[in-house]
Amino acid sequence: TTGLFFLAAMSRAEDIARYKDHRSNEKIEQLAIVAERERIARDLHDILGHTLTSIVLKSQLAEKLCAAGQTAQGQKEIGEVSRIASEALSELRQTVSGYKAKTMEQLLNKLSDRLVDKGIVTEVECDLSGLSPKTEAALSLILTEAVTNILRHSNATRAKINTHRENKIFTLTVQDNGTVSQAQQVQCGNGLQGIRERVEELQGKFVIDTSEGFMVQIQLQEQAQ
Amino acid sequence: TTGLFFLAAMSRAEDIARYKDHRSNEKIEQLAIVAERERIARDLHDILGHTLTSIVLKSQLAEKLCAAGQTAQGQKEIGEVSRIASEALSELRQTVSGYKAKTMEQLLNKLSDRLVDKGIVTEVECDLSGLSPKTEAALSLILTEAVTNILRHSNATRAKINTHRENKIFTLTVQDNGTVSQAQQVQCGNGLQGIRERVEELQGKFVIDTSEGFMVQIQLQEQAQ
């Protein structure tokens, strides 16, 4: 499936580049909106699609079990439905808040809430002051993606988000302690590809390290901001 | 508490207009993305938040009914859960491709059903004819949120939804008779914040009054529609 999405992302980026030449603000705006909508649609699919599907199927099952006189099992399924729905609601609320976060600090809070909510012990140690709007925008997408990936793909119990600033180099690291099978090559989806593109735009460096859990690290020149 | 609502940040539209003067494509792109994300976040919250809330409440009810040996009723509730969740998935599918319009009447019926379902005596007296699509869209989301809040946060036994049109001013009021402790300040969540933003977009007024139960009232200029 990644192949499919990758193509879509590519052509979007090309479209944007083409229109930039024409200096057509409206079209730039339009394309950016469409691209963003696609991203959100994907997020939504992942966050809510599975949950709602599970709810539909489990409640159907519960109904049938009750009808067949297997009340105890039916009751167990119902209990799970209500638990899943509560979780989905809190996930929805967090997603919405994340989309609406206006400062980096708010965003970091939302993201670490999401991790903690999933039972992942999370350590945040970031200095995100004095960054240009462009860098901030890139960093918020990168952070959101890295955290979403931990929630979706890792079996981590701990996560760390931290920044380091030294010799005019700004480093952001998002690290989890999940098990990543070494055999399984990391295939870039839209998410990691998006991070790569943004870091490239800022003339920075982007590293993924899976030697201990999953680590995403980016480095930017402070003056390049 | 209402005072809080008017301290909002400058509108996105203004941001976009200002940057357009500077012909900064990147910023236009970035702001368009942020605006779109906020819009979708709001709609998501309104559309899906309501449904998920119903699912949680109904499945909890089903659980209790089964536990109390009222299996037949429990079965009925859980059947509805599966229907509602299926509808939500449909809605989610449509959010991705665009937005479907329900008639205002259908919506009002659905909402008052949910209230009555919870044992809340509900009175609806609305004239929602001749509104612009934009106003309709805003009103349906506002109504949905206000009703969801009654279901979730109040201990009301009665609710009233009514409109009033006079001197080219359109007023919508959603009022319940729950007990709101005066000490407890109303903290804006995504829901009320979303209402505030929508009303602002339409240059209307938004008031919350907790002197008797919980009241949400909005006023719009008829010509502004």
Next chain:
Amino acid sequence: MINVLLAEDQSMVRGALAALLNMEENIRVVAQVEDGKAALEYLNRTHSETDAIDIVLTDIEMPNITGIELAEVLAEKFPELRTVIVTTFGRAGYIRRALAAGVYGFILKDAPSEILAEVLYKAMAGKKTIDPELAIAALDDKDPLSDK
């Protein structure tokens, strides 16, 4: 009796689907696997000897080998098997590719289980079913694979 192999990566969904189908009188879920690769491994191991499976019921978005890819391989390697696809969202190009691979059904995962069962009975009788909601979504589809 229709014997079904179920491929779905979400365990909660997989478990509920299997339980629902097993409550149908003439349907039996013989095996459950978590992706297309595991489905192929299962079939390679058992199918030629026992002819145990009639229908492969598969999700689309799964790691390793997706449901669409699975349908394509099955059409070639096990043409006597019938594939039915269940999905949450009809994405661009999926329906067309699935139909090209000769699947017997393309329906929503959250459809009532009676409908799902009906689709399986129809598939056994050689009839194809496409969910109308997904069919509508496919009308203005551009296939991202052929349309660069």
